[in-house]
Amino acid sequence: MQHHITLSDIEAQDKIYRLNLINSVSGYKSAQLIGTRSEAGKENLAVFSSVIHLGSNPPYIGFILRPTTVPRHSYSNFKAHGSFSLNAITADQIAAAHHSSASYPEGISEFEKTGLVAETKAGTHIPFVKGSPIQLLCSYENEYLIKENNTLLIVGMIQELFIDEGLLLEDGWVQLDKGKIVSINGLDGYALPQLLDRFPYARPKTD
Amino acid sequence: MQHHITLSDIEAQDKIYRLNLINSVSGYKSAQLIGTRSEAGKENLAVFSSVIHLGSNPPYIGFILRPTTVPRHSYSNFKAHGSFSLNAITADQIAAAHHSSASYPEGISEFEKTGLVAETKAGTHIPFVKGSPIQLLCSYENEYLIKENNTLLIVGMIQELFIDEGLLLEDGWVQLDKGKIVSINGLDGYALPQLLDRFPYARPKTD
Numbered sequence: 268m269q270h271h272i273t274l275s276d277i278e279a280q281d282k283i284y285r286l287n288l289i290n291s292v293s294g295y296k297s298a299q300l301i302g303t304r305s306e307a308g309k310e311n312l313a314v315f316s317s318v319i320h321l322g323s324n325p326p327y328i329g330f331i332l333r334p335t336t337v338p339r340h341s342y343s344n345f346k347a348h349g350s351f352s353l354n355a356i357t358a359d360q361i362a363a364a365h366h367s368s369a370s371y372p373e374g375i376s377e378f379e380k381t382g383l384v385a386e387t388k389a390g391t392h393i394p395f396v397k398g399s400p401i402q403l404l405c406s407y408e409n410e411y412l413i414k415e416n417n418t419l420l421i422v423g424m425i426q427e428l429f430i431d432e433g434l435l436l437e438d439g440w441v442q443l444d445k446g447k448i449v450s451i452n453g454l455d456g457y458a459l460p461q462l463l464d465r466f467p468y469a470r471p472k473t474d
Numbered sequence: 475m476q477h478h479i480t481l482s483d484i485e486a487q488d489k490i491y492r493l494n495l496i497n498s499v500s501g502y503k504s505a506q507l508i509g510t511r512s513e514a515g516k517e518n519l520a521v522f523s524s525v526i527h528l529g530s531n532p533p534y535i536g537f538i539l540r541p542t543t544v545p546r547h548s549y550s551n552f553k554a555h556g557s558f559s560l561n562a563i564t565a566d567q568i569a570a571a572h573h574s575s576a577s578y579p580e581g582i583s584e585f586e587k588t589g590l591v592a593e594t595k596a597g598t599h600i601p602f603v604k605g606s607p608i609q610l611l612c613s614y615e616n617e618y619l620i621k622e623n624n625t626l627l628i629v630g631m632i633q634e635l636f637i638d639e640g641l642l643l644e645d646g647w648v649q650l651d652k653g654k655i656v657s658i659n660g661l662d663g664y665a666l667p668q669l670l671d672r673f674p675y676a677r678p679k680t681d
Contacts, residue, residue, distance in 0.1 A: 268638075269639065270635070270638075272637070274532075274533070274631075274632065274633050274634065277533055278532075282531070285531055285646065286646070288530075288648065291647055291648035291650065292608050292610060292632070294506060294562055295503075295505070295667055296502075296504065297500060297502055298501060316527075317526050319503070319526055320523075320524065321538060322623040322625060323492050323497065324492055325485075326481070326492075329538075331526065331528060331536075361670060361671060361673075362671075362673065366673075409621075411620065413618065414616075415534055415615060416528065420620075422622055424481075425496065426480070426481050427481065428495075429479075430479070431475075432475045432477065435477050435495075438491060439494035439498075440662075441498035442663070443501065443502060443659045450501070452650045453648065457669075458668055460502055461665055461667075462659065462663055463664045463665060466572040466573075
């Protein structure tokens, strides 16, 4: 048996039910902490579940920023600074990572409040998350206003990658479950995937 | 120990290595089969790993279409027809689903070639994937050209949802692992997540 829900059913639901439902049904999402630094020098950290692959050459990523939700400090910071870090979230970090989505005033570092540890690297002032098995330094490239609901698609380019040993295979593929990297289910669920299989490049089946 | 890879290292790698690397490092992706029907009436099916949540009210989703890659039939079909289906991929369907990314000529149905079964529903001619625990009927709303690499962000609105019983909880949250729904690692890896935890809405921690 299936539940059948129409657009008018969705519109008639209360806000929390609708947020839970619509955030869940598009499937598993990536789980990243975005690290920035303000013009005043303060570190900022926020969970994002909308980071997507946009292209490999050049290496572009994108993510969605919702004008009505919390992490606006991240936005003003990477606009001012021109770069940000993406840090994959591990199973051990989920409680602290989720806590970073709390709305702290500007000037309060989510690192101090959540117990996550800032890691600095040579050549950049952008903070990374210590213990994250995949850390990316990205430059801010562009943004697109999605006029349907005033969200922003932010476009970034990967400038540097830091990947824990053991995850990076010979053909460049990075096995995420070797780093206990999680994915996000809806607004507030964290799940740990295990690899089932890899498939060769699909070619048409001849009869 | 960490591997440290710079943008110039990425650019110097061969294409397959770069595709594997950059497609993997942005984390787990959603796994969907997009179902369409051509103006001539033929069904089409293609794997997408870029479906994202754009908003809950109205319920918007987005996905990325790369001009240089295969599933262009899907594009011409949903532009012509105005709608498409999104079908969550289960662990049992991964081999067949991946096979649908093979480049079949227009007029060949991926349903026939992959063994996946088309399901029809009242009120629409758009095909769904039988056995998929979350099936969405979406309308095509808009598209945005990402000029950095000529990809398209397609914006769709959810018109109807069909969700298997047992996945939909009282507060509207849909527990994806109860449907054995998979996520995608890179270009060709399929992983099965298990829920670790859900967290309440994060509030600032007072000292």
